[in-house]
Amino acid sequence: MKTAVASVPDQIMKRARAAGRGGVYTPSDFLNVAARAAVDQALSRLVKAGKLRRLARGLYDFPKVHPKLGQLSPAPDDVAHALARETGSQVQIAGARAANALGLTTQVPAKNTYLTDGPSRRVVLGKRVVDLRHASPKHLIAPGSPAGTVVQALRHVGAVRAADVAQVASRQLTVSDKKTLAFSAVQAPAWMRPTLVSIANAVAAGIDG
Known part of the structure; x- marks a missing residue:
């Protein structure tokens, strides 16, 4: 029986969660997960789903969240x-x-x-x-x-x-x-x-x- 392979978005989020909130990333950080086009597409999906935040062109973060202030700016x-x-x-x-x-x-x-x-x-x-x-x-x-x-x-x-x-x-x-x-x-x-x-x-x- 074959083991199901996690999708590219799931693999990216697994890594982001392991590093903890506040992490900042570019697509190149995930090129060992998939090819650049697939990584770009996965990051876009994660942003639309509200799991990651797009800070600027090619720059994303897994933001820290304050109970009153909401999402905080990265360091x-x-x-x-x-x-x-x-x-x-x-x-x-x-x-x-x-x-x-x-x-x-x-x-x-x-x-x-x-x-x-x-x-x-x-x-x-x-x-x-x-x-x-x-x-x-x-x-x-x-x-x-x-x-x-x-x-x-x-x-x-x-x-x-x-x-x-x-x-x-x-x-x-x-x-x-x-x-x-x-x-x-x-x-x-x-x-x-x-x-x-x-x-x-x-x-x-x-x-x-």
């Missing part, structure tokens, strides 16, 4: 990473988003900027914007790592707040992150290097102390 990081998976690229939070992630600012920016070695793309999610900007290698230092976030936060706040960045990053980064920062410092602009090196050197101080 900007999840959107950025889904778009990066689609193109096989890397992303790194940048600008005010990086400063906020490091704790240098308390204000959550409405515009979430990411640098990427893939194509640029902007997605509007209600009042929030996820903006992926193609960047050259010299601007994309240690992408996707806490060390990369420190570099972008420092770039955003500037030399005037370099001491603040050093104080926060020295405390937050792990030994491994600081090694990455030390290795990557040479790629950063000259004005950043003393601050990045001082953060990296905090490894020795922490071990010796």
Whole structure:
């Protein structure tokens, strides 16, 4: 007796449920389930059935639901990473988003900027914007790592707040992150290097102390 094979929509939903609500996907995430045309058709059916939500062209989520507010917007990081998976690229939070992630600012920016070695793309999610900007290698230092976030936060706040960045990053980064920062410092602009090196050197101080 043959075992019934689950339909493409059922297989997609099984994976989405296993990952939990809040997951963000592109068709490429399901190409091991079926061919692209079948995946596109299945996603369209799931959206019409109200099981998944279409966020933008080729971008979907399994939304979290609040008892009073209804469906919630996905996390900007999840959107950025889904778009990066689609193109096989890397992303790194940048600008005010990086400063906020490091704790240098308390204000959550409405515009979430990411640098990427893939194509640029902007997605509007209600009042929030996820903006992926193609960047050259010299601007994309240690992408996707806490060390990369420190570099972008420092770039955003500037030399005037370099001491603040050093104080926060020295405390937050792990030994491994600081090694990455030390290795990557040479790629950063000259004005950043003393601050990045001082953060990296905090490894020795922490071990010796």
